[in-house]
Amino acid sequence: MGLLEVAGLRAGYGDGPDVLSDVHLDVRSGEVVALLGASGSGKSTLLRCIAGLHPLRSGDVTLDGRDLRRVSVEQRGIGLVFQDHALFPHHDVTGNVAFGPRMQGLDRAETAARVARALADVGLGHLAHRAIDELSGGEQQRVALARALATRPRLLLLDEPYGSLDRPLRERLVDELPGLVRGEDIGALLVTHDQQEALRAADRVAVMVAGTVRQLDTPERLWADPVDAEVAAFLGVGVLLDAEMHGGVASGAFGALTLPPPLRTSSAAGGDGPARLLLPRRALRAIAAPGGPDAAGDRAAAGATLTATLVEVRFAGERHRIDLVLGDGTRLTLLSDDVSGLPSPGAAVTLAVDVDALRVFPPGQ
Amino acid sequence: MSRGGRTGGRGRGAALAVGPLVFLALFFAWPLTLVLSRGLGVDGALLAPLRDVLTDPYLQQVARFTLGQALASTLLTLLVGMPVAAVLSTLDFRGRRVIEAATIVPFVLPTVVVGTAFVALLGRLAPVVDLRQTTLAILLAHVFFNVSVVVRTVGGLWRHLDAAPVLAARTLGATRLRAFLHVTLPRLRPAIGAAAAVVFLFTFTSFGVVLILGGPGRSTLEVEIHRATSQLLDLRTAAALSVLQLLAVVATLGVYDRTRRRHAARPLARAALSLRPAAGPRDRMAIAGMLGLLMLVQGLPLLALLERSLRVGDGWGLAHFRSLGAPTREAVMSVAPAVAVRNSLLFALAATLIAMVVGTSAALAAVGGSRAGRLMDGALMLPLGTSAVTLGLGLLLAFRTGAFAGRGAILLVPLAQALVAVPFVVRTMLPVLRGIDRRLREAAATLGAAPRRVWREIDLPIVSRAGLVAAGFAFAVTVGEFGATIFVARASNPTVPVAIHRALGLPGAVNLGRAMALSVLLALITGATVLLIDRIRVGAVGRF
Incomplete structure (x- = not known):
C-alpha cells in the first residue's frame, strides 16, 4: 500500500475542459517519484490538486489511507516546495522555516529545535538570520526545502524546484534529495520536465502526457518498455x-x-x-x-x-x-x-x- | 477549497467597494455634475455659458496664457530635469541617495509655500533684476516643483536600461553624444513623454503659484475659476471655465495613458542597474554641475524663504515665528496664525483618516477582481485628474445649503482634502496588494495556516507598511492642500496655506514676515513627512 494514492483524478479550470483526466499515481514511503512531462502536460496542476490548492472534479486522493478530499490545504500535512520558492519576503531565513511549526502551535523551544534541525538538514545552519533577498538562488531553494521539511510532512511535493538554478548546482541539489527523503522516511513527488533530473533523483518515474499519467515505472523498465x-x-x-x-x-x-x-x-x-x-x-x-x-x-x-x-x-x-x-x-x-x-x-x-x-x-x- | 474561497473573496470585494463608491458619488460625482450642468448650461440655453466664455476676449487671453505657460514650463522642466536624471541614474557616488530623496521634497511642498519662497527670492533679487510679476517667475516656480517628476520618471527607466547597447554603439564608433542620441534617448522616449504629460497637466492646472506670483494678465483658467467664484460671484462663468479645463485635462490624460501603456509594455532588465562608480574629472564635473543646477532652481528659493523668515528689520531673529501666536491686527476678521497651524494639523489628520478608510477599502475591492472593484480602480483616479479648484467649486455648489451649511461647513474641509488624497492612497496601496504573490498565500496554507491566519501572517504585515507610506503621503498632500480648501474653508477657520495666502495679501513687513514663517513651518512639516515615508519605502515596501 502506497503512502500517497491518487485514483481516477479529474480536474480543470473554471468551466473549461479537463486538464487532468483519469490520473492514477502512488508514492511509497522513503521513495522519490518524479513526475515527468512536457510543459502544459498538467504536472503542476496535479501537484496543486494533491496539495489541496486546486479543486478536484472527481477521483480520490489518500495519504496514509486517509481520504484527503474533505481535508483543507492547511490540515493535509503535505509539504510543497514552490517553483521560484515563494519565500516570505517579510521574514528572514529563520522566520520562514519557523512559519510551519508556529502554525502547528508548537512552543518556542520546539519550534527552534525544528528550525535548527531543518536548516542543518539542508546545510544552511550558518545563514539562520539572513534576509531572504541576501541569499543566492541555491540558498533560497534550500530554505524553501527546509521550510517544507520543518512541518514534518508525510509527503513532500516539489514543483520544478531547481528550474531557476544553473546546472552544476541543480545537479548537486537533485542528488541530495533521495537521501533526505529516505532519512526522514517520507515520500516525495518531484515535478520536472528534465529527464536527467528525473533519472538522478527518482526511484520511479511517472510520465505525464496530455493530462494523464501514461506510465509509472522504474527508469530501467520505462526505457526498456515504454507503454506507447x-x-x-x-x-x-x-x-x-x-x-x-x-x-x-x-x-x-x-x-x-x-x-x-x-x-x-x-x-x-x-x-x-x-x-x-x-x-x-x-x-x-x-x-x-x-x-x-x-x-x-x-x-x-x-x-x-x-x-x-x-x-x-x-x-x-x-x-x-x-x-x-x-x-x-x-x-x-x-x-x-x-x-x-x-x-x-x-x-x-x-x-x-x-x-x-x-x-x-x-x-x- | 480555493473555489469557495475565491467566490467569498469576490463577494467581500464588492462589499468593500460600496463605501468608496458612495463617498465618490456624494462628494465627487454629484458636485462635478453640478459644475458640468451649470457650465454646459443644462438649466438654460445649452452651451451658452461655454460660448460666452469662449468669445470673451479677456478669457481667450487667459486660455492662451494658460496653454502657453504650461508648454513653456514643461519644456523648461525637461531641459533642467534631463541632465539631473542623467547624472543620478548613471553615476554612483557618495550622497546620491540623499540627493535623490531630497529632489522629491520640492514636489510635495505645498504650492503656497513655493509661491512664497519665490516671492522671497524675487524680492531679494529685485535690486539686481526685477522678476516680480513676470511670466518667467511663474515658469521658474513650475520648474522648481516638477524637476523631480522628470528625475523620478525618466531616471527610473534610465537606471534599468541595459548598458550593453550603448557599449555596443561605442565599439561601433559612436561618440558619447551620438550613442546617447541614437541609443539611449529613443529608449527613454516613453518615460520622457509620460513625464512631459504629467508636468504639462500640473502646470496647466497650476493655481497657488500663479495666484501668488502672477499679476495682471498672467492668470490661468484655474485662477480665473477662483476669481469668478470668490470675487465676481459669477458661478456660471466659473463652471464654464471648469468644463474647458476638464476637457484639456482629459485630453492630456489620454496622451499620458497611451505613453504609459507603451512604457509598461517594454520589458526592463529590473536587476540590471546601469550605475557605475563615479571616477575621473569628467564625472566629478558632471556631479558638480548637477548639484549646481539643483541648487540654483530648487535650493535658492528655499534658502531665500528661510532667510526672509528670519530677517527682522535690519537684523535676524525668530520674531516672525513668535508673532504667529497673536492675531493679525490689520485685518478685520482675524485669527492667530497659530490657530491656522492647529486647524491644518487637525484637518489633515481627519482627511488622512478619511482618505485611508476610503482608499484602503477601494484598493482592497479593486484587488479582489470584482466588477465593482475594477470600476473603482478607474473611478478613483478621476479626482486626481480633476483640478482641485474644480473640486472645491463643485463642493461649494453642492453643499452651500443643507447639512454642510453653517456649522457643518467645517466638515467640508477634510472631505475636500480627502478627495485629493484618496488617489494617492489607492496608487500606493494597490501595487503592493497586487504584488503579493498568490503563491505566498498558498505556501502559508500548505504550511498549516488557515485562511484567517494567512491574512494575518502574509497580507497584513506587507499591507500595513504600504499603509504607513500611504498615510504619510495623504498627510503631506492634505496638510498643504490649497486649491480645494480655499473654496470651502471659512474665514474663521483657515488652514495654514489659506492663512499664508491671506497674509501675503495684507500690507506691511510684519504680515510678509509671518507668511514667510508660516511657509517655513509648513515646508518643514511636509518635508519631514515625505522624507520619513521615503525611508520606510526604501527600507521595506520598495522591496516587494
Missing part, C-alpha cells in the same frame, strides 16, 4: 517509424525487420496492417559499410540489419556521436565508443538491430 509511442517519443528512447506488419515482418521505406515471436503476438501490435515501430537507440549498432571487408561476418553475427546513410561522425566528449539517415528519411543519432571502420560521410552503413528490444505500437500515435 508518445511515452517513447517523450523519453527519446529511439526513433518511431511507420511500418507495415505482415506475418511477423515489419517493413517500410527503412527496410524490413523480422520480429521475434513474443512481439508478433503482443496485443499492442494488433496483428497485421499498419503500425508504428519503435527502434530504440540501444538496440542499434553501426557496424560498417555493407560492402566492407568485415561486413559479411558482422552481418552474420548481428542477425537483423538495416542500411542507413552516414551523415556525420563527431567526437562528443567520452563518446562519438554518429548521425545517420534511414531509408525512409528518418534522422537518427547513435552514441558509440568505437567508430573505427565506419566509412566517410555520405556512404552507406550497416546497422545491427537487436530485434528483442523493438516495440510495436498501433498506427496514428
Whole structure:
C-alpha cells in the first residue's frame, strides 16, 4: 500500500475542459517519484490538486489511507516546495522555516529545535538570520526545502524546484534529495520536465502526457518498455517509424525487420496492417559499410540489419556521436565508443538491430 | 477549497467597494455634475455659458496664457530635469541617495509655500533684476516643483536600461553624444513623454503659484475659476471655465495613458542597474554641475524663504515665528496664525483618516477582481485628474445649503482634502496588494495556516507598511492642500496655506514676515513627512 494514492483524478479550470483526466499515481514511503512531462502536460496542476490548492472534479486522493478530499490545504500535512520558492519576503531565513511549526502551535523551544534541525538538514545552519533577498538562488531553494521539511510532512511535493538554478548546482541539489527523503522516511513527488533530473533523483518515474499519467515505472523498465509511442517519443528512447506488419515482418521505406515471436503476438501490435515501430537507440549498432571487408561476418553475427546513410561522425566528449539517415528519411543519432571502420560521410552503413528490444505500437500515435 | 474561497473573496470585494463608491458619488460625482450642468448650461440655453466664455476676449487671453505657460514650463522642466536624471541614474557616488530623496521634497511642498519662497527670492533679487510679476517667475516656480517628476520618471527607466547597447554603439564608433542620441534617448522616449504629460497637466492646472506670483494678465483658467467664484460671484462663468479645463485635462490624460501603456509594455532588465562608480574629472564635473543646477532652481528659493523668515528689520531673529501666536491686527476678521497651524494639523489628520478608510477599502475591492472593484480602480483616479479648484467649486455648489451649511461647513474641509488624497492612497496601496504573490498565500496554507491566519501572517504585515507610506503621503498632500480648501474653508477657520495666502495679501513687513514663517513651518512639516515615508519605502515596501 502506497503512502500517497491518487485514483481516477479529474480536474480543470473554471468551466473549461479537463486538464487532468483519469490520473492514477502512488508514492511509497522513503521513495522519490518524479513526475515527468512536457510543459502544459498538467504536472503542476496535479501537484496543486494533491496539495489541496486546486479543486478536484472527481477521483480520490489518500495519504496514509486517509481520504484527503474533505481535508483543507492547511490540515493535509503535505509539504510543497514552490517553483521560484515563494519565500516570505517579510521574514528572514529563520522566520520562514519557523512559519510551519508556529502554525502547528508548537512552543518556542520546539519550534527552534525544528528550525535548527531543518536548516542543518539542508546545510544552511550558518545563514539562520539572513534576509531572504541576501541569499543566492541555491540558498533560497534550500530554505524553501527546509521550510517544507520543518512541518514534518508525510509527503513532500516539489514543483520544478531547481528550474531557476544553473546546472552544476541543480545537479548537486537533485542528488541530495533521495537521501533526505529516505532519512526522514517520507515520500516525495518531484515535478520536472528534465529527464536527467528525473533519472538522478527518482526511484520511479511517472510520465505525464496530455493530462494523464501514461506510465509509472522504474527508469530501467520505462526505457526498456515504454507503454506507447508518445511515452517513447517523450523519453527519446529511439526513433518511431511507420511500418507495415505482415506475418511477423515489419517493413517500410527503412527496410524490413523480422520480429521475434513474443512481439508478433503482443496485443499492442494488433496483428497485421499498419503500425508504428519503435527502434530504440540501444538496440542499434553501426557496424560498417555493407560492402566492407568485415561486413559479411558482422552481418552474420548481428542477425537483423538495416542500411542507413552516414551523415556525420563527431567526437562528443567520452563518446562519438554518429548521425545517420534511414531509408525512409528518418534522422537518427547513435552514441558509440568505437567508430573505427565506419566509412566517410555520405556512404552507406550497416546497422545491427537487436530485434528483442523493438516495440510495436498501433498506427496514428 | 480555493473555489469557495475565491467566490467569498469576490463577494467581500464588492462589499468593500460600496463605501468608496458612495463617498465618490456624494462628494465627487454629484458636485462635478453640478459644475458640468451649470457650465454646459443644462438649466438654460445649452452651451451658452461655454460660448460666452469662449468669445470673451479677456478669457481667450487667459486660455492662451494658460496653454502657453504650461508648454513653456514643461519644456523648461525637461531641459533642467534631463541632465539631473542623467547624472543620478548613471553615476554612483557618495550622497546620491540623499540627493535623490531630497529632489522629491520640492514636489510635495505645498504650492503656497513655493509661491512664497519665490516671492522671497524675487524680492531679494529685485535690486539686481526685477522678476516680480513676470511670466518667467511663474515658469521658474513650475520648474522648481516638477524637476523631480522628470528625475523620478525618466531616471527610473534610465537606471534599468541595459548598458550593453550603448557599449555596443561605442565599439561601433559612436561618440558619447551620438550613442546617447541614437541609443539611449529613443529608449527613454516613453518615460520622457509620460513625464512631459504629467508636468504639462500640473502646470496647466497650476493655481497657488500663479495666484501668488502672477499679476495682471498672467492668470490661468484655474485662477480665473477662483476669481469668478470668490470675487465676481459669477458661478456660471466659473463652471464654464471648469468644463474647458476638464476637457484639456482629459485630453492630456489620454496622451499620458497611451505613453504609459507603451512604457509598461517594454520589458526592463529590473536587476540590471546601469550605475557605475563615479571616477575621473569628467564625472566629478558632471556631479558638480548637477548639484549646481539643483541648487540654483530648487535650493535658492528655499534658502531665500528661510532667510526672509528670519530677517527682522535690519537684523535676524525668530520674531516672525513668535508673532504667529497673536492675531493679525490689520485685518478685520482675524485669527492667530497659530490657530491656522492647529486647524491644518487637525484637518489633515481627519482627511488622512478619511482618505485611508476610503482608499484602503477601494484598493482592497479593486484587488479582489470584482466588477465593482475594477470600476473603482478607474473611478478613483478621476479626482486626481480633476483640478482641485474644480473640486472645491463643485463642493461649494453642492453643499452651500443643507447639512454642510453653517456649522457643518467645517466638515467640508477634510472631505475636500480627502478627495485629493484618496488617489494617492489607492496608487500606493494597490501595487503592493497586487504584488503579493498568490503563491505566498498558498505556501502559508500548505504550511498549516488557515485562511484567517494567512491574512494575518502574509497580507497584513506587507499591507500595513504600504499603509504607513500611504498615510504619510495623504498627510503631506492634505496638510498643504490649497486649491480645494480655499473654496470651502471659512474665514474663521483657515488652514495654514489659506492663512499664508491671506497674509501675503495684507500690507506691511510684519504680515510678509509671518507668511514667510508660516511657509517655513509648513515646508518643514511636509518635508519631514515625505522624507520619513521615503525611508520606510526604501527600507521595506520598495522591496516587494
